[in-house]
Amino acid sequence: MKRNGMWVAALLLLCTMILGGCGKANTAQEKTFSYGTMAYGTAMENVGTNPHEAYTGWSTLRYGIGETLFRFDDRMELMPWLAARYEQVDDNTVRIFIRDDVTFSNGRKVTGEAVKACLEDLVEKHDRAPKDLKMDRIEAEDQTVTIHCLEKVPALRNYLADPYACIIDMEAGEHDRIVVGTGPYVAERVTDTELDLVKNRNYWGGTKPKLDRIVVKSITDGDTLTMALQNGEIDAAQGLPYASLPLFRNAPEKFKMSQAxxxxxxxxxxxxxxxxxxxxxxxxxxxxxxxxxxxxxxxxxxxxxxxxxxxxxxxxxxxxxxxxxxxxxxxxxxxxxxxxxxxxxxxxxxxxxxxxxxxxxxxxxxxxxxxxxxxxxxxxxxxxxxxxxxxxxxxxxxxxxxxxxxxxxxxxxxxxxxxxxxxxxxxxxxxxxxxxxxxxxxxxxxxxxxxxxxxxxxxxxxxxxxxxxxxxxxxxxxxxxxxxMTFVVKTGVMGFTAHPSDYYEITSELDKANE
The missing domain is CATH 3.10.105.10 (Dipeptide-binding Protein; Domain 3)
Known part of the structure; x- marks a missing residue:
C-alpha cells in the first residue's frame, strides 16, 4: 500500500509538472501588441472608452473597442458598417437597417432597440451631437431604426460615422470607464495613460482578431517614444518627433512606415x-x-x-x-x-x-x-x-x-x-x-x-x-x-496602416509575427 501511495504521489507530481509546463507554453505563445502614442490623454479629452463624453469616442474607435453604423473608405467615401443599408424616407427622416449578425462583445445581439438606446443617450449627454444630428425622435423595430430630425440633416449619415456615434451596449452600462462595444477588442483596464485590451472572442466580423492582448500607452515625450520603439518596448508608434523619423526610415530591416x-x-x-x-x-x-x-x-x-x-x-x-x-x-x-x-x-x-x-x-x-x-x-x-x-x-x-x-x-x-x-x-x-x-x-x-x-x-x-x-x-x-499622418512599426507588424480620417488604427486585421 505504501509503495502504491508513492506511485500515486509521483504520478500526481508528474501531471502537475506537465500541466504547469503546458500553461507556461500557452502563456509564451500569447500574442501581445504594444502601441505607443501621443494621441491619447487628458489634453485631447479622449481618456476612457465612453464615446458619449467629449472626444473619448476617438479612443473607442481608434483602439478597436467600438464601431459605427457607417464608416469611411480610403477615399473618405461613406460605406455601411454596422448598418446593412439605409433609405431616405423624406427630407427629415432616415431609416437604417442594422446587420442581423452583429453582437456586442458580451454576446448580446445589436438590435434596433439597442441602437436607439445608444443614440438617445448620445444626444442627451454629448455636447456636439445634438447640434449635429438635430434628432426629434427615434423609432425602433426589430433590426431597424428610423430617425426623425427636427429639420433637414443632409449629412446625417456622415455624423453617424463620427467616433461619438460608436454603438455601445447601454444595458451593460459603464464600469471603471469601460463600456461594451462591438469592436474586435475589449477594454480590460483603463487609466489616464494606458488602455489594456483583450481579444473579443464574440467578434461578429468576418476577420477574427489575431492578437490576444493589446496595450496602448500614452507616451507624450518624443525622445521617450523614440527610445521605446528603438529598444523594442513597443511594436508601433504614432507621433514620433520628425527629427527621429530618419532613424527608422534608414533601418528598413527593422522598421517600416505607413503614411496618409x-x-x-x-x-x-x-x-x-x-x-x-x-x-x-x-x-x-x-x-x-x-x-x-x-x-x-x-x-x-x-x-x-x-x-x-x-x-x-x-x-x-x-x-x-x-x-x-x-x-x-x-x-x-x-x-x-x-x-x-x-x-x-x-x-x-x-x-x-x-x-x-x-x-x-x-x-x-x-x-x-x-x-x-x-x-x-x-x-x-x-x-x-x-x-x-x-x-x-x-x-x-x-x-x-x-x-x-x-x-x-x-x-x-x-x-x-x-x-x-x-x-x-x-x-x-x-x-x-x-x-x-x-x-x-x-x-x-x-x-x-x-x-x-x-x-x-x-x-x-x-x-x-x-x-x-x-x-x-x-x-x-x-x-x-x-x-x-505617419506610423512607424516593426517589420513583423501587419495590418497597422494610417487612414485619411485619423481613425481605424487597431482593427481585426492587425497582427504581428512571433518573435
Whole structure:
C-alpha cells in the first residue's frame, strides 16, 4: 500500500509538472501588441472608452473597442458598417437597417432597440451631437431604426460615422470607464495613460482578431517614444518627433512606415474680444507674416502640407478652391502702419497711442507640431514688430475659459465625417462649441443655413467653398498646415496602416509575427 501511495504521489507530481509546463507554453505563445502614442490623454479629452463624453469616442474607435453604423473608405467615401443599408424616407427622416449578425462583445445581439438606446443617450449627454444630428425622435423595430430630425440633416449619415456615434451596449452600462462595444477588442483596464485590451472572442466580423492582448500607452515625450520603439518596448508608434523619423526610415530591416494625407489641420483662431484684433488689417498682417512653406517642409520635415483654408486640396471643397493672404513681410508691415501701428521708440516693436502691440498666444504641448508653430510665429511676428507671448500648456482649457488669450492654436481633424459641415458648423459659427475666438459673420450664418438644408455632394461643396472664402477674407482664423499622418512599426507588424480620417488604427486585421 505504501509503495502504491508513492506511485500515486509521483504520478500526481508528474501531471502537475506537465500541466504547469503546458500553461507556461500557452502563456509564451500569447500574442501581445504594444502601441505607443501621443494621441491619447487628458489634453485631447479622449481618456476612457465612453464615446458619449467629449472626444473619448476617438479612443473607442481608434483602439478597436467600438464601431459605427457607417464608416469611411480610403477615399473618405461613406460605406455601411454596422448598418446593412439605409433609405431616405423624406427630407427629415432616415431609416437604417442594422446587420442581423452583429453582437456586442458580451454576446448580446445589436438590435434596433439597442441602437436607439445608444443614440438617445448620445444626444442627451454629448455636447456636439445634438447640434449635429438635430434628432426629434427615434423609432425602433426589430433590426431597424428610423430617425426623425427636427429639420433637414443632409449629412446625417456622415455624423453617424463620427467616433461619438460608436454603438455601445447601454444595458451593460459603464464600469471603471469601460463600456461594451462591438469592436474586435475589449477594454480590460483603463487609466489616464494606458488602455489594456483583450481579444473579443464574440467578434461578429468576418476577420477574427489575431492578437490576444493589446496595450496602448500614452507616451507624450518624443525622445521617450523614440527610445521605446528603438529598444523594442513597443511594436508601433504614432507621433514620433520628425527629427527621429530618419532613424527608422534608414533601418528598413527593422522598421517600416505607413503614411496618409489627412485633414488634421494646424490653425490659430483670433480672439475677437481683443481690441487690437478687431481690426482686420492687424489680423491680415499676422496671417501674412507666417511662412507656411517653411513650417511644413522644414519644421515638420515634410510631414505637413502648407494650408490655405481648413481642408486639404484633395477634397472637392479643399485648398485648391480658395485663396488666402500670401507670405509677405513687407506687406504685413504696411498693413500695420495703415492700422496706426509704428515703432516710435526704436525697440523693434510697434505701438499705437503709446501702447505696444503685444499678444498672448495659447496652445498645448501634447501635439508636437503646436509648440513648433508657436516658436515660428513668435519669431515671424517679431519681424513685423508684434510681440507674441507664448503660453504652451496642457492646462489650456482653464485659460480658454477665462478668456486669457488673444490667439489660440490647436490641431483638429476638419473633415472627420467626410463632409465640410462638421467643421464649419462646429468651429466658426456664432455660438458654436469650438468657436473659441467668438467670430461672427452674418453672411457666413446665412450660407451655413443653406448648407444645412442642401442635399448633394457637389452643391454642398460649392456652398462650403463660399463659407471658407468668407472666413479667409475676414482673416478670422490662420490655417498653417495639414498633417501627413505617419506610423512607424516593426517589420513583423501587419495590418497597422494610417487612414485619411485619423481613425481605424487597431482593427481585426492587425497582427504581428512571433518573435
Amino acid at each position: 494625407e489627412t485633414s488634421r489641420t494646424y490653425q490659430a483662431a483670433f480672439n475677437f474680444k481683443t481690441p487690437a484684433l478687431q481690426d482686420v488689417r492687424v489680423r491680415r498682417a499676422i496671417c501674412m507674416a507666417v511662412d507656411k512653406e517653411n513650417f511644413s517642409k522644414v519644421l515638420l520635415h515634410g510631414n505637413g502640407v502648407p494650408a490655405v483654408g481648413p481642408f486639404p486640396g484633395n477634397l472637392a471643397y479643399g485648398d485648391a478652391a480658395v485663396k488666402a493672404p500670401k507670405y509677405d513681410l513687407v506687406g504685413a508691415r504696411t498693413l500695420l502702419r495703415e492700422a496706426g501701428y509704428e515703432d516710435t521708440d526704436g525697440d523693434g516693436y510697434v505701438e499705437k497711442d503709446g501702447k505696444p502691440l503685444e499678444l498672448r498666444y495659447l496652445t498645448y504641448t501634447s501635439r508636437q507640431e503646436l509648440p513648433l508653430l508657436a516658436e515660428m510665429l513668435q519669431a515671424s511676428l517679431k519681424e513685423i514688430g508684434v510681440k507674441l507671448t507664448v503660453n504652451a500648456t496642457d492646462n489650456y482649457r482653464t485659460f480658454l475659459k477665462n478668456g486669457a488669450f488673444d490667439i489660440f492654436s490647436n490641431a483638429i481633424v476638419t473633415a472627420p465625417t467626410g463632409d465640410p459641415e462638421y467643421y464649419l458648423s462646429g468651429h466658426v459659427l456664432a455660438g458654436a462649441v469650438e468657436n473659441k475666438g467668438g467670430y461672427e459673420n452674418g453672411r457666413l450664418s446665412a450660407l451655413a443655413e443653406q448648407l444645412h438644408n442642401t442635399f448633394g455632394a457637389a452643391d454642398r461643396a460649392a456652398l462650403a467653398i463660399q463659407m471658407e472664402q468668407q472666413i479667409l477674407d475676414d482673416c478670422a482664423i490662420l490655417y498653417a498646415a495639414h498633417l501627413r
